[in-house]
Amino acid sequence: MRDRFDLLGFDRRGVGRNGKADCGEPEGGSALDTLATAEAPLQVKNPASVDSAARDYADSCSKKTAPIAAYLGTNDEARDLEAIREALGEKKLSLLMYSYGTLLAQTYLGEYPQRVRAAVLDGTVDPAQSGPAYALGTTHTLEEAAGDESPGRTAISPQLHKELGELNPGPPTLALLLGVVGADFSWPLTTNETLKQLATAPTVARDYAAAAHWPRTGPPLGALRADGLKPPPLLVNSEGHVRTPPAGAQAVAQRIGGELLTVPGKAHGLIGFGNSCAERAAVTYPINYTKPTTCVKGPTVERENFQVSEVRQSTVVRAADPMGTTQLRTATAGCGSRRAEREAREEVYFQFA
Structure with a gap:
């Protein structure tokens, strides 16, 4: 893969x-904050008080994160x-998108199909589901946590681990969840109805x-479509994962x-986690558009350390868009040490999770 592609990633808005985008957590002791410590199923004694606290948080946070508060969704990210x-x-990009990043792949494929050379989606999220359904799907049961066990990520050199760690933005903030997931999926029109639909998970109810x-x-993503893509995108999915079930990937x-x-x-997450069948598909499909007809359960393989010559950071200045944003900054990673030896340069291969 590194012999054929430049590997790049970027910080989303x-x-x-x-x-x-970070406004911190709701004020401690507020009607909104106390939802997180409530027992399930959630029973709100004073819905008006919670609604007022939720409105105050949304108003103050959106002002603090202006002008991007209303422009954090995946539709905007696709334009980025x-x-x-x-x-x-x-001229074209090759895409490798993981988990929530598969929404970006679907959006970009629909909006810019002529700009995609090949696309691989790992752990596909279905945008046709509702916001509460997606949010509840991100919670972990003990059974699911056990199912999430995987052989582990590909071993990388300590230097690369350090350099990539410096680019790690950390866990998503509450403002980012509201700005991204709130824009990408359909949500109830009232706080009370949102709480009812999230009653089984009080902490999730507090967050949303x-x-x-x-x-x-604009409207939520909904059932995104793309027509006439050649080659067709490749979706790789576990047969038994709860958060990204195969039925959603099939749809x-x-x-x-x-x-x-x-x-x-x-x-959840197969490419880069030691699943040799999924990883072979991710490597071969963007090059010759062939995939395994099936994957069988078997031993995983050890791989050599990923050696790179450098991890570069760069800034791309974008012209003013409808929201009047300032700059689009990108983090560029993974230009391999053998890059200069390649005889033919392939299109950029984007990785996004």
Whole structure:
């Protein structure tokens, strides 16, 4: 893979060096904050008080994170990715997208199909589900936590681990969850209805109680579609994972005309976690557009350390867009030490989780 592609990633809006959206947690002891310590199923004694606290948090946080508060969704992120492609001077991109990043892949494929050379989606999220359904799907049961066990990530050199660690933006903030998930999925129109639909998970209810009051500029993603993609996108998915079940991946594959490769097990995230079948597919498909017909459960393989010559950071200045944003900053990682030896340069390969 490193012999054929430049590997790049970037900070999405509101993350890391791209204008971090962070308003902290709700005020301690407030009607909104106390939801997190309530017992399930959640029973709200004073819905009006919670709604007022949720509205106050959304109003103050959106003002603090202006002007990006209403422009954090994946539709905006897809336009950013297209701006990066233009800035790099690439005719087409090859995409490797993980988990929530698969929403970006679906959006970009639908909006810019002529700009994609090949696409691989690992652990596909279905945007047709509701916001509460998605949020509840991110919670862990003991059974799911056990199912998430995987052989582990590919070993990397200590120097690369240090350099990539410096680029790690950390866990998502509450403002980012509201700005991204609140924009990408459909949510109830009232705080009370949101709490009812999230009653089985009080902590999740606390996080998304303000979703009804967060500013938006357009409709949710919904059932995204892409037509006539050649080659068709490749979707890789565990057969038993709870958060990204194969039924959702199958529905997405049908809507975007993709190929689905189902892998035994319950792991979320297969490429780079030691699943040799999924990893072979990720390497071969963007090069010759072939995939395994099936994956069987078997031993994993050890791989050599990932050696790179450098991890570079760069800034791409984007022209003013409808929200009047300032700069789009990107983190560029993974230009391999053998890059100069390549005889033919392939298109950029984007990785996003």
